[in-house]
Amino acid sequence: MSLLYTEEQKELLALVKEMAENEIKPYVKEADEKGECPKELYKWGFDMGLHMLEIPEEYGGTGLSYETTAMIFEELAKVDAGYAITFVTSFVALRNVILSGTKEQGQYFADKLAPGGFAAFALTEPNAGSDPAAMRSTAVLDGDEYILNGTKTFITNGALSKVFVGFFKTDPSAGHKGISAFIIDADAEGLTVGAHENKMGLRLSNTTDLIFENVRVKASSMVGPEGSGFKLALNALNLSRAFVATLAVGIMQRALDESVKYAKERKQFDTPLIKFQMVQAMLADMAIKIEASRCLVNNTMRMIDQGIMVQKEGSICKAFVSDCAQEVTSNAVQILGGYGYSKEYPVEKLMRDCKVFQIFEGTNQIQRMTIAGVLDKEYK
Amino acid sequence: MNIVVCVKQVPDTTEIRIDPVKNTLIRTGVPSIMNPFDKNAVETGLRLKDQYGGKVTVISMGPPQAKAVLREALSMGADDAYLVTDRAFGGSDTYATSYILSQAIRKLGPFDVILGGKQAIDGDTGQTAPSIAEHLDAARLTYVLDLKVENDKVIARRQVEEGIEIIETKLPVLCTVTKESNKPRYATIKAKLASLKAEIREITLSDLIDADVTKMGLKGSPTKVKATFTPKRNACGVTIEGNTPKELVVSLVDKLVDAKIL
Numbered sequence: 001m002s003l004l005y006t007e008e009q010k011e012l013l014a015l016v017k018e019m020a021e022n023e024i025k026p027y028v029k030e031a032d033e034k035g036e037c038p039k040e041l042y043k044w045g046f047d048m049g050l051h052m053l054e055i056p057e058e059y060g061g062t063g064l065s066y067e068t069t070a071m072i073f074e075e076l077a078k079v080d081a082g083y084a085i086t087f088v089t090s091f092v093a094l095r096n097v098i099l100s101g102t103k104e105q106g107q108y109f110a111d112k113l114a115p116g117g118f119a120a121f122a123l124t125e126p127n128a129g130s131d132p133a134a135m136r137s138t139a140v141l142d143g144d145e146y147i148l149n150g151t152k153t154f155i156t157n158g159a160l161s162k163v164f165v166g167f168f169k170t171d172p173s174a175g176h177k178g179i180s181a182f183i184i185d186a187d188a189e190g191l192t193v194g195a196h197e198n199k200m201g202l203r204l205s206n207t208t209d210l211i212f213e214n215v216r217v218k219a220s221s222m223v224g225p226e227g228s229g230f231k232l233a234l235n236a237l238n239l240s241r242a243f244v245a246t247l248a249v250g251i252m253q254r255a256l257d258e259s260v261k262y263a264k265e266r267k268q269f270d271t272p273l274i275k276f277q278m279v280q281a282m283l284a285d286m287a288i289k290i291e292a293s294r295c296l297v298n299n300t301m302r303m304i305d306q307g308i309m310v311q312k313e314g315s316i317c318k319a320f321v322s323d324c325a326q327e328v329t330s331n332a333v334q335i336l337g338g339y340g341y342s343k344e345y346p347v348e349k350l351m352r353d354c355k356v357f358q359i360f361e362g363t364n365q366i367q368r369m370t371i372a373g374v375l376d377k378e379y380k
Numbered sequence: 381m382n383i384v385v386c387v388k389q390v391p392d393t394t395e396i397r398i399d400p401v402k403n404t405l406i407r408t409g410v411p412s413i414m415n416p417f418d419k420n421a422v423e424t425g426l427r428l429k430d431q432y433g434g435k436v437t438v439i440s441m442g443p444p445q446a447k448a449v450l451r452e453a454l455s456m457g458a459d460d461a462y463l464v465t466d467r468a469f470g471g472s473d474t475y476a477t478s479y480i481l482s483q484a485i486r487k488l489g490p491f492d493v494i495l496g497g498k499q500a501i502d503g504d505t506g507q508t509a510p511s512i513a514e515h516l517d518a519a520r521l522t523y524v525l526d527l528k529v530e531n532d533k534v535i536a537r538r539q540v541e542e543g544i545e546i547i548e549t550k551l552p553v554l555c556t557v558t559k560e561s562n563k564p565r566y567a568t569i570k571a572k573l574a575s576l577k578a579e580i581r582e583i584t585l586s587d588l589i590d591a592d593v594t595k596m597g598l599k600g601s602p603t604k605v606k607a608t609f610t611p612k613r614n615a616c617g618v619t620i621e622g623n624t625p626k627e628l629v630v631s632l633v634d635k636l637v638d639a640k641i642l
Contacts, residue, residue, distance in 0.1 A: 008576055012569060015455075019566050049569045062570045072569075 002291040003298055009068055016072050019044055020079040028080045028204065032349055035196070037083060037204035042160075046116035050076070050087050055094060059110035066239075067301040070246040074294070077250025078257075081353050082204030084250070086118060088243045089156040093119040093165050096236040097183065101223040105183060112163045112185075120157035121240075122166040122184075122210050123233055125150065130366050132167070132233060133176035137212065139168035141219065146170075146182065148215040151194075154360075158208030159193045162186050165236075166212070167229045179229035183221040190215040201352030238310050241318035241361045242300045248325040248357045249297055252290045255332035255350045259283060262336050273335065282331050289324035296320060312374040319367035322357035329354050381434035381529065384485055385425045386496040386509055387418040387453055389446040393501050414449040417497025420557045422453045423564040424526070425495050432529060435459045437488060439583075441469060441481055447580045455567035455575035462488065466585040471598030474503070478511030479600070483591040484583045486516065493534075494554040498523055506556070513554035521547060524555040526562075 005013070023044045031037050045051060054069040055061025064072075076084040094113055098106035113119055128135040137150020148168055155164075164184045171178030184191065194209025224232055260283060263274035273279045300317045303310050310317075329351040333340035340347045358364045391410040399406050414422075425436040438453040440446050441464040450461035464484045472480060485491060494516070496509030506522075513520035519534070521527075525544065527536040534553050538545040539560060567575070585593070594600055618635070622628040636642040 008573065011576060012572060015567055015569070015572055044566070047568065048566055053569060062573070064569070 002294050003071070005071070009071055012068065012072060013075050016048070016050075016075045017078075019048060020076055024076075024083055025079045028083075029346075029349075031080075032082075032203045033343075035198055035203040037086070037206070041083065042086070042118075043116070045076075045083075045087055051090055051113055051116070051118070052094070052110070053091070055091060055098070055110060059094075059098060059106060060114040061110070065301075066242075066304045067298060070243065070297060070301045073243065074246045074250040074253070074297075077247040078254040080204050081247045081251050082202040084247050085202060085205050085244065086157060086160065088240070088247065089120060090118040090161070092236055092240045092243060093121045095239065096121075096232060097165060097223055099235065100181070100228070100232045101183070105221070105223060109163060109183060117162040118157045118160045119163050119165070120155050120161040121233075121236060122152040122155050122158075122164050124152060124154050126153050130363060132179065132230065135167065135169060135179065136172075137166075137168045138172060139170050139180060139182065141170075142216075144219045145216045146219060146222070148182065148184070148190075148212045148217060150212050152210040152212070153194075154197065155208055155210050157206055158210055159196060160206050164210070165223065165232075166210075167233060168212075170226050174227065176230040177227050179233070180226050181223040181229040181232050182217050183223060184212075184215065184217055188215050188217065200355060201349070202356055234311070237361055238314040239304065241314040241367075242297060242304060242310065244357055244361050245293070245300070245317045245321040246297045248321045248354055249290065249293050251350050251354045251357075252286070252293065252325050252328040255329045255347055256283070256286045256290055258345070258347050258350075259286065259332045259335045262339075279335060282335060286328045286331055289328055293321040293324050312371055315362070315367040315370040315374075318357075318361060319364045319371070322354065322364060325354040325357055326351075381428060381432045381493065382437075382489070382491045383425045383428055383434060383493045383495065384437045384439055384488065384491045385418070385421050385453065385458065386481060386494070386512065387422065387438055387440045387449050388415045388497075388500045388508075389413070389440065389442055389449045390415045390500050390502040412445065412448065414452050415497050415500045415502075417499060417501070417556075417558060418449075419452075419456075419497075419564040420559060420561050421495040421497050421555075422456055422458060423562045424524075424555070424557050425493070426457045426565065427562065428493060428527070428529070429457075434492075437462065437491075439464060439481065439484060439488070441465070441472075441477055441484075450580050451575045451578065452567075454578050455572045456565055457567075457571065461578070461580045462583050463580055464583045468585045468593070468597050471601065472596060473601035473603035474505050474507035474511060475602055476596050476600040478508045479515055479595045480588070480591070481508070482512045482515030483588045485512065487583065487587060490552070492529070492551045492553075493527075494518065494552065496554070496556050498556045498558045509554065509556045516552070516554070518552040518554050519549040520554045521549065522556045524557050525560060527553075527555060 049062050052061035053064045054066055057063040073084050094109050097109040125135050139146040139148050166182050166184050167179050169178045170180040190213045192211040197207040263279055264272055266273045296317050300310055300313045332347040333351050336345055336347050339345045389412050392413045395410050397406050429436050436458045437460040438450055438458045439462045440450055447463055454461050469480055499506035510520050521536050523539045525537040525539050527534055532551045534549050536547050620628055620631050622631055
């Protein structure tokens with residue numbers, strides 16, 4: 001553990017760890033195989049308040065800092081990152097409605113989640129991933145309503161959510177400046193949840209298509225001014241990038257925990273693996289990458305707590321940590337050898353789970369474009 | 381309904397290691413936890429409050445660091461917490477401890493229901509909580525799974541060796557509960573934060589004005605520990621071998637006949 005935790009943070013981490021180890025961990029293996037998280041497992045998180053930790057108390061949240069919230073989610077991700085991301089996706093959506101919307105919109109969204117509900121962000125489309133401006137979904141004004149049409153894909157929490165923040169072109173000719181954001185209830189007429197994605201990893205996380213066919217929403221459900229959707233999405237991504245990075249730190253820490261445990265127990269040539277220099281180097285490199293990643297996440301979270309825009313830092317954080325996670329989890333499989341490759345042991349799942357961290361919230365190639373773009377401006 | 385739950389801070393026995401040379405417990409560095417059965421008692425109290433309304437007070441006797449378990453009970457949802465602490469209470473056995481706790485409870489009361497775990501995992505006596513009932517002249521029910529209250533009537537289900545006993549008594553009642561009674565709830569993050577800042581009031585000797593000092597502390601304790609030792613292991617049992625259930629039973633009956641048990 002590289003961070004200096006306060007007594008309060010230690011207590012909260014111990015509580016979350018106890019819950020996650022006792023109530024979630026025993027079901028993870030089976031849920032991973034099925035590709036679905038049992039609904040009753042969410043109740044533990046809701047009861048504890050994990051769905052609204054960093055949401056201000058006036059909206060029914062706990063009002064924790066981003067820094068402490070991230071520590072808690074790292075702990076949860078050690079048990080299962082897919083379970084953890086279900087909550088993260090939800091509160092990032094809520095937080096952005098609070099930041100960019102009206103007080104009434106924030107309250108409306110928060111009230112949907114407070115009793116125990118999830119939300120989602122509907123941005124990506126089949127032909128608009130890294131390039132959101134290419135989206136085809138449209139919102140057409142009709143009296144005091146907008147009519148929404150289009151298909152969204154890879155939507156985390158698609159089938160679980162009570163409410164969505166959806167992105168639609170209000171001006172199809174205007175590129176990214178033609179995108180607007182709307183609050184859409186999950187039970188809106190014309191909104192269909194598509195099939196659940198059969199994914200390589202993060203299999204406890206729900207991922208679906210969303211199909212909008214003449215879905216009518218009140219004009220007042222537009223978040224922020226018309227055409228500000230792209231900016232809102234970028235703000236959300238700054239936050240979610242730092243948060244997914246914290247989950248990747250959790251995955252890595254678990255990989256190291258399992259690797260060291262195995263390297264101490266497993267003997268070859270009458271010697272525990274941990275006494276072999278080449279294994280030592282691998283374990284040490286894993287620890288180096290984890291410590292560095294955790295500090296990077298922590299610093300980014302503290303910047304967000306200060307209200308600093310973390311466009312560059314969020315991208316650096318997400319790209320660095322997810323690249324480290326690929327290497328660390330792959331080496332965990334290597335250290336466990338044949339057992340690491342077997343589903344009997346937990347590390348192959350960690351390797352599958354963390355691959356998507358290099359892809360979602362903007363691929364790591366896009367992160368590097370963002371970082372370079374900011375550098376270009378900084379040195380003008 | 382006014383409910384008080386007695387909790388104790390104990391060493392986490394699952395974390396205790398044995399000194400391989402001296403064969404004694406290594407107590408240093410062992411984390412302290414709330415006695416697990418007491419956690420069940422807190423849950424029973426909270427469920428009674430959920431069902432009938434009222435207030436849950438938690439009380440513990442011990443040194444200042446025992447406040448940690450009171451905070452834990454507060455984080456689960458208890459309303460109030462008191463630490464009974466004084467140098468004069470040190471060295472108390474189960475008799476003296478139950479007397480002191482009963483005096484503190486009398487001072488804070490009156491209570492309808494007094495709860496505790498069936499025993500503490502360190503001393504394992506199971507005497508303190510039931511003795512409190514004697515000092516307070518309350519009904520006493522041990523190994524309670526759950527209880528219903530109608531006016532001043534209490535109907536409790538007790539776990540006994542033969543099965544479950546349903547018993548009726550009147551308030552006030554002291555109940556001890558077991559692991560099977562319930563699954564203690566987790567604190568919410570919000571309640572946990574509040575509990576860490578909560579004020580825990582202390583009850584000291586000077587607060588127990590009418591109490592009899594001669595029943596307190598080492599001098600007030602009739603129990604004298606003469607020696608502690610590790611008992612010798614008894615010879616192990618006999619394993620009966622055979623391939624079919626019939627063979628096994630025949631072999632067992634033969635042995636029982638030989639031993640003149642049958």
